[in-house]
Amino acid sequence: MMQIRCLFSTLTLFVVLSPAFAQTRDSFLQPAGPIADAQRTELLQILGWTMIAIIPVFLLVPLILWHYRYRNTSARYTPEWDRSRMLEVLMWGVPVIIVCILSAQLVRTTHDLDPYRPIASDTPELRVQVIGLDWKWLFIYPDHNIATVNALTIPVDTPVAFELTTDTVMQSFLISSLAGQIYTMPGMQTQLHVIATETGTFQGENTQFNGIGFTDQKFDTTVLSNSDFSAWLAQVQAADLSLTEERYATLAAPSTGAQAKAALASTSGPDGVVYFASVPDGMFESVLHRYMHGNEIPASAQPGTAAYQPNALEEPDQ
Amino acid sequence: MTQPNAKLHPGLNLGHHHGEAHNQAETVVFGFWVFLMSDLILFGLTFASYITLANNMGMASGPTPADIIDLVNVFAQTVLLLVSSLTFGVASLTMRHKMPAKVTIAWLGLSLVLGLAFLGLAALDFLNMANQGAVPSRSGYLSGLWSLVGLHAVHVTAGCFWIMIMIAQIAVLGLHPIVKSRVLRLGLFWHFLDIVWIGIFSIVYLGGLL
Amino acid sequence: MSGEAQTSWLGRLNIDSLSIWRAIENPSVSEFVGAGAALVAIFGGIGALVLITWLRAWGTLWRDWLTSTDHKKIGVMYCVLALVMLLRGVIEGVVMRTQQAFGMGGGFLAPEHFSELFSTHGTIMIFFVAMPFIIGITNYVMPLQLGARDMSFPVLNQISLALTATGAALVMISLVLGEFATGGWTNYPPYTGKDFQPGPGPDYWIWAIVLSGLGTTLTGINFAVTLYKERAPGMTLFRMPIFCWTVLCASIVMIFALPPLTLAALMLAADRYLDFHFFTNDLGGNMMNYVNLFWLFGHPEVYLLVIPAYGVFSEVVPTFSGKRLYGYNSMVYATMAIAVLSFCVWLHHFFTMGQSANVNIAFGIASMAIAVPTGVKIYNWVATMYRARIRMTVPMIYATGFFFLFTIGGLTGVMLANPVISYQVHNTLFLVAHFHNVLIPGVLFGIFAGYHFWFPKVFGFRLEERWGKRAACLWVVGFCFTFLPLYALGLMGMPRRSVMWDDPAFQPFMWLALVGALTILSAVTALGIQLWVSVRNRAATACPLGDPWNGRTLEWSIPSPPPPYNFAQVPQVRTRDDFTDAKATGRAYQPLSAYEDIEMPRNTAIGMIVLIGSTLLGLALIFWIWWLAIVSVGVMLTALIGRTFWLNTTYTIPAEEIARDHQAWLAEVHAAQRITRAEETQAANRGRAALELPQGVSV
Known part of the structure; x- marks a missing residue:
């Protein structure tokens, strides 16, 4: 057991050191919360367990190739030998045992780290609704009646419950330092629960290719102390713009965060980020249900298409 | 090596009294069974897609099964197809028992007429649905329904063409060994379509009305 | 569909469809790369036509190749097709690596071009390199190993090749006319639906896949029936060479796994052409159906490719070890287990789609379980080399590279099978590194090992050894440099399909990967040089007698290249590794008492x-x-x-002709010097092997 621990710590060192000179924290190898931390541990444990099956191959192949080379006539040569019960048991048995051990672990951690599972905490959870657009993210804070584009700010040590959808093609929402990714799909809602245990800035991104602006669809996740978070809320609530149906229609057109900010003539918030002081009630639900009305939605009313016309979206579609 | 009465392949065998034709059929008929298995996967997945779309979300406030299913027509289609399978079976038997080619052609012709009648009723059914606005562009459910029933109809159409070709080949080439083996394979295809239709009848039509 | 486009008799084809015209109208580096590729395709095509005319080879080409129903000819044509497409695929890979190496905040390629590149690269490498190569080798080798005269359905075989070539042709034409899809080789809707991609791109993908997929399904049927019905007398299933077992497993996968792909592509076509609503955002469409159907094909597909490659290694390792394959039965059961399990794991490609933890757990465990039979296979090969006499020839270098690198691929596969980790590394370069790690050392190295191993059987002369070793080493090194850094980049959070990036920490890994890509390019060049040198020196490496490697199975018991009818008389099989046994017991190279007329399929x-x-x-x-x-x-x-x-539809080869050829060959065999393995790669090796038994053993 001691040796396994040693092995793990060496491996941890190796894996952590390789990206040690990364400036932004965009990887679960430098976790900022318990979920990403557990995911990293899981990775290292699999690495350790599978070594039992892998190291023999790495040692035996060169040894055998060298010792039984054609020119070494002194080595034993048994051209008819092709079976051994003991080897058979080992060859099947050891991998089966390893897979059983890993499976048991998989069952436990998959339940524990299920993105749909709310995080137990004394602090009440913060709800954030996420709408994926081409090529930016809209975050709605329904409890605070504010919204932002490409700026996710959350308080430290507070569970955050995300509800996610998209108003265009499929995307995948990932903040690697906090937790794993989840797909966002039109007309469907997925969930993700995270908690950050330290303050700082962590990169979030879309990992599912969705067109030419795909690589620009990144955002900063800022984890603040509770008092800083309140100050941030006040700052957003004082922003120059409110999110209206009309502004949403402009925002939804294919554009990067910076382009959208220019199109909306927004002045609050950092570069590429838009703050909205208020949000219409049920914004997220209306996007979610737009595809479920049973009416055909022409391409001109589907954000993300080349034919999209913002004014087509504003027209009441009931 | 093989027993005199042993079957060389599943399904109706020509039998040893057909000599070479019987032996030659072994590989091709086996190959055709394998093809049918692959085709069955295609149907199975079309069924699966249909089932995932046959719900409120997939119907998208459009027509529901109760709105569009004409059970009388579908029942008539079922009877036609089943009877055509029976007549095809008789055609195969006339060939196995070396009856005159005319007899086999007649039974094949009857199967063809029944198959075409099935297709006619199916077309009528599709037309009625289209007149009610139940076209595939209306909803995911209707896309699933049209493609599943349509895939079967395309198979039946191909089967009808095949029957016509076989009638022509029996007329031109006579009951040559290769022609006989083709009729055997066509028989498998025709009965296979029956089985698929039973699935469609139970799942799409009866299941839809439940 | 716009009314304007409908009026032309050329549909929506117009001058703007020409990529060269687009480059003239709108000059940029990115457009020039596209136009350059189009020019290469056009001039390559014209060059081939001119060369054939200049060599006056049209008649030969038509009679001996294009209309041939001979499984050997068809197999070779599959491999040629795969080699041409491999060249394009590798160049695309190198262009992408170069773009990403310079991709910090920019690069030289426009995003839409980059996305076309990763889409064609993936589509080509899977469907038009790996598949035709595997199918080509199988086409050539499997009937010979079974002791058969041809496939069960020779004409169907030709049609399958035609359909595969059609798919490849469409992908090549997309360089010149219109543009290819940009949605990756997976082509997920709704991104590829008509609302989001109204152009011809996704349609190229759809029809290339549907037509070639149909060909592959038919090939699968042909392989399976041949394996069941065309085995020589005495060859029971458990006496088949292990390569044939792997082909049986692969053909079962072809028969059952291609229909979901065909269906998914056709449903997407119905959405795009007929306004159906299978995968649209509105009116009840559900893109999750596509994802399920695609991977219901996609996962078995990977095994379809890698299982025959396992088969190649299972032939190469015993032959060059001069020893029986260790654990034949174990190998058969492991292969079957992999083929069956491959249908039960497709969901691990989208653990992140929001299904319940229990569903993920079931598929996660099933995916990990595949590691067991795969591990058993690796141990079996290692045990085969134990107490052997190993010659480190080119195929063995590929096999050694495979043992090391594929094991790493297996390790990362076990990681990806775990939903908890997949949540993090899904859609990142970690995933890209993993599947290249399985497909290059697994499938491609297997293909190259097979190419070197069976080349003398096909053409009657051996491939040049030195350039072969250089190429093999460059492949192994190039792979390590290109793809191992991608694991690190993936863990660091870089998404796949990224045209650019902004984290300076990525840069050193990007440089390494570029060095690797250039190494792979030089490996491909080395393969080209090797082929050139080998053809030029073919007299020195000729081995017409047919057994240059002291082979163990039936294909080595006939001349190289084999006659159209393969075997003068269908062999009687007595045991596993029958030719080795025949050589040891003196059954090999015996004159026949009588010859018979042989009926073969005509050209068509x-x-x-x-x-x-x-x-x-x-x-x-x-x-x-x-x-x-x-x-x-x-x-x-x-x-x-x-x-x-x-x-x-058949013609008859008279018995006298067969007798004459067979007796002439036998006379040559008996007159020839028996070569020990020490002289294997020397000019003396004309294809007659000496028996080399352990000390103290004699027959």
Whole structure:
């Protein structure tokens, strides 16, 4: 057991050191919360367990190739030998045992780290609704009646419950330092629960290719102390713009965060980020249900298409 | 090596009294069974897609099964197809028992007429649905329904063409060994379509009305 | 569909469809890269036509190759097709690596071009390199190993090749006309639906996949039936060479796994052409169905490719170890287990789609379980080399690279099978590194090992050894440099399909990967040089007697290249590794008491009609030229149906001719010097092997 621990710590060192000179924290190898931390541990444990099956191959192949080379006539040569019960048991048995051990672990951690599972905490959870657009993210804070584009700010040590959808093609929402990714799909809602245990800035991104602006669809996740978070809320609530149906229609057109900010003539918030002081009630639900009305939605009313016309979206579609 | 009465392949065998034709059929008929298995996967997945779309979300406030299913027509289609399978079976038997080619052609012709009648009723059914606005562009459910029933109809159409070709080949080439083996394979295809239709009848039509 | 496009008799094809025209109208580095590729495709095509005319080879080409129904010829044509496409795929890979190496905040390629590149690269490498290569090798080798005269359905075999070539042709034409899809080789809707991608790109993907997929399904049927029905007398299933077992597993996968792909692509086509709502955002469409159908094909597909590659290694390792394969039964059960399990794991490609933890757990465990039979296979090969006499020839270098690198691929596979980790590394370069790690050392190294191993059987001379070793080492090194850094980048959070990036920490890994890509390019060049040198020096490496490696299975018991009918008399099989046993017991190279006439299938042009017809059909559908679609379908159906009225489809090779050739060959064999393995790669090796037994053992 001691040796396994040693092995793990060496491996941890190796894996952590390789990206040690990364400036932004965009990887679960430098976790900022318990979920990403557990995911990293899981990775290292699999690495350790599978070594039992892998190291023999790495040692035996060169040894055998060298010792039984054609020119070494002194080595034993048994051209008819092709079976051994003991080897058979080992060859099947050891991998089966390893897979059983890993499976048991998989069952436990998959339940524990299920993105749909709310995080137990004394602090009440913060709800954030996420709408994926081409090529930016809209975050709605329904409890605070504010919204932002490409700026996710959350308080430290507070569970955050995300509800996610998209108003265009499929995307995948990932903040690697906090937790794993989840797909966002039109007309469907997925969930993700995270908690950050330290303050700082962590990169979030879309990992599912969705067109030419795909690589620009990144955002900063800022984890603040509770008092800083309140100050941030006040700052957003004082922003120059409110999110209206009309502004949403402009925002939804294919554009990067910076382009959208220019199109909306927004002045609050950092570069590429838009703050909205208020949000219409049920914004997220209306996007979610737009595809479920049973009416055909022409391409001109589907954000993300080349034919999209913002004014087509504003027209009441009931 | 093989027993005199042993079957060389599943399904109706020509039998040893057909000599070479019987032996030659072994590989091709086996190959055709394998093809049918692959085709069955295609149907199975079309069924699966249909089932995932046959719900409120997939119907998208459009027509529901109760709105569009004409059970009388579908029942008539079922009877036609089943009877055509029976007549095809008789055609195969006339060939196995070396009856005159005319007899086999007649039974094949009857199967063809029944198959075409099935297709006619199916077309009528599709037309009625289209007149009610139940076209595939209306909803995911209707896309699933049209493609599943349509895939079967395309198979039946191909089967009808095949029957016509076989009638022509029996007329031109006579009951040559290769022609006989083709009729055997066509028989498998025709009965296979029956089985698929039973699935469609139970799942799409009866299941839809439940 | 705009009314304007409908009016032209060329559908929506117009001057703007020409990529060269687009580059003239709108010059940029990115457009020039596209136009350059188009020019290479056009001039490559024209160059090939000119060369054939100059060599006056049209007649030979038509009679001996294009219309041939001989499984050996068809196998070679599959491999040539795969090699041409490999060249394009590798160049695309190098261009992408170069773009990403310079991709911090920019690079030289426009995002839309980059996305076309990763889409064609993936599509080509899977469907038009790996598949035709594997199918080609199988086509050539499997009937010989079974002791058969040909496939069960030789004409169907030709049609399958035609359909595969059609798919490849469409992908090549997309360089010149219109543009290819940008949605990756997976082509997920709704991104590829008509609302989001109204152009011809996704249609190219759809028809290339549907037509070639149909060909592959038919190939699967042909392989399976041949394996069940054409084995030589005495060859029970458990006496089959292990390569044949792996082909049996792969053909079962072809038969059952291709229909989901065909269906998914056709449903997408229905959405795009007929306004159906399978995968649309509105009116009840559900793109999750596509994802399920695609991976219901996609996962077994990977095993379809890698299982025959395992088979190649299972032939190469015992032959060059001079020893029986360790654990034949174990190997068979492991292969079958992998083939069956491959259908039970497709969901691990989308653990992140929001299904319940229990579903993820079930598929996660099933995916990890595949590691067990795979591990058993690796141990079996290692045990095969134990107490052997190993010659480190080119195929063995590939096999050694495979043992090390594939094991790493297996390790990362176990990681990805775990939903908890997949949540993090899914859609990142970690995943890209993993599947290249499985497909290059697994499939491609297997293909190259097979290429070196069976080349002398096909052409009657050995490949040059030194350039082969250089190429093999460059492949192994190039792979390590290119793809191991991608694991690190993936763990660091870089998404796949990224045209650019902004984290400076990525840069060193990007440079390493570029060095690797250039190494791979030089490996491909080395393979080209090797082929050139080998053809030039073919007299020195000739081995017409047929057994240059002291082979163990039936294909080595006949001349190289084999006659059209393969075996003068269908062999009687007594044991596993029958030819080794025959050589040891003196059964090999015996004169026949009597020769018989052999009936073989005649040549037919039906494959060429299908090739041209279905290529035109594909183009007609892509560009909405409806009259052409109807005409091409009409012509193909008429030809196919018309042919069924033609009963005279075989010709007879007289017994005297067979006797003359066979006796001449036997005389040469008996006169030839028996070569020990020490002289294996020298000019003395004309294909007659000496028995080399352990000390103290004699027959």
